[in-house]
Amino acid sequence: MKVILSIDAVRFPLTGIGRYTYELARQLPDEVPGLDLQFMAGHRFVPRLPTEKAFSNPAQGRSLAVRVRQRLQNSPAIVSAHRVWLSRRQSHSLKEHNEAIFHGPQFYLPRFDGKSVVTIHDLSVFTWAHCHPGGRARMMRQEIVKSVSRASMVLTDSEFTRQELVAFFSLPPERVRAIPLASAACFRPRLPTELDAVLPRLGLRPGNYCLYSGTIEPRKNLGALLDAYQRLPTSLRHRLPLVLCGYQGWQSADLHARIQKAAGEGWVRYLGYVSGAELPHVFAGARLFAFPSVYEGFGLPVLEAMASGVPVVCSNSSSLPEVAGDAALMCAPHNVDTLTDLLRQGLEDEGWRSEAQRKGLAQAARFSWAQCARKTGAAYRAVRSD
Known part of the structure; x- marks a missing residue:
């Protein structure tokens, strides 16, 4: 053939x-x-x-x-x-x-x-x-x-x-x-020594940030993510900042203005483009992965996060429930109040986090x-x- x-x-x-x-x-x-x-x-x-x-x-x-x-x-x-x-x-x-x-x-x-x-x-x-x-x-x-x-x-x-x-x-x-x-084989749980070799030069500490990875554009619903994260207690936001990485996409000037303001307040970091060699370490070092996109044909970053042993909070829209299975916390993409509650649970609830890591690795292994x-x-x- x-x-x-x-x-x-x-x-x-x-x-x-x-x-x-x-x-x-x-x-x-x-x-x-x-x-x-x-x-x-x-x-x-x-x-x-x-x-x-x-x-x-x-x-x-x-x-x-x-x-x-x-x-x-x-x-x-x-x-x-x-x-x-x-x-x-x-x-x-x-x-x-x-x-x-x-x-x-x-x-x-x-x-x-x-x-x-x-x-x-x-x-x-x-x-x-x-x-x-x-x-x-x-x-x-x-x-x-x-x-x-x-x-x-x-x-x-x-x-x-x-x-x-x-x-x-x-x-x-x-x-x-x-x-x-x-997901690619490079997305996997990492030893502390592996993370320590990469994350410090990006200004990151393992387990001390919530990650979003993807293009900065309207379809990814980052406005809702910023709204939800801003509603978290100030001490939590500053202890576990939101880290964003990805190319600057179309119609993102207003988003970048908000990101810059939040960065000045100390609860957001924008890394921009992260190399292919560094990105799997950035995933594996996250405490939580957040992906509130309104529309995805598949939602590969969710799978990459689960394969990295990182708990996930994402929207329940389009294809994302197929990818996440029962391993993630999900809500409607524009429900900011519920998204705030889920982010807090994902960052602080150790019982759920442990179970989500186990389920996430099993779910990722199905693909x-x-x-x-x-x-x-x-x-x-x-x-x-x-």
Whole structure:
């Protein structure tokens, strides 16, 4: 069975879709017997996955070329034009491979006379369009409509997104499969000596902060998290500050103003981008992980926290209950009063914390990239046999 996997999303440091594509590419050959897996980067076939050394460190990427590329990537018109050009080039490159299955793991599929699979990670550009830049949302909506119409099968990261996609596009349920993601092996409980080697240079002490990790943007509901944390007793907030890490996202100026004010008051720390080598230690060193997002296609940070042995408080929206199971404290995303109560319980209730750590590790162990690859291989076989 020949499969061509697009690896355009594999850019270091690996984030959600990049991590998904990278782990699939690594696991599929071992987990799917008889698979002939080929990689396509852009419109060219490549012999292997890129390595981290091939990418510059984002914290050091200050060259003119990097700045120009970042500016171009923020232009929906330019990105859309590039997508049209790339789709045509990919279609041309695939002309001689109609016997293969093409898998687009990042929402996009080119025209292809053979069978194809696309992964749609969420429908936020349709259902939460106000939480995206308008131009980017319009472009992605157009591309997702094309991809869904072209795909022999659609994969999602969660049952929530599967049902949402089936209803939104009126698709036959059997044409859409939910295949959960997993956390990377580097997210695990850490010894004190491991934490002491990393956290002090970030100004952190193990077990002495509540963590949020993710892009700073409206969909993540950080305004509610700041409101809830501010309602905690002053002594608790200062003893166990809220630590935020992640890229500055779209429409986040007001959030950053609030973060800066809270940092001046001594109960919030904003670390910005944290390297891939340091981030697992920041997770493992947290006393509590807070993730009140209003909409997630999967919610990988929740799984990463549980795999790190850290208790979790999160919202009960979208896919998050599937990921957290019964291991987390959950509430409606905009219920600030309840979120405050849950944060306090998560920080102070040692009985619950111990049980949440145990349940969280067990819940995280139910997810694996090997299982993700096996189920993806089963989807390929189903497509081939149609």
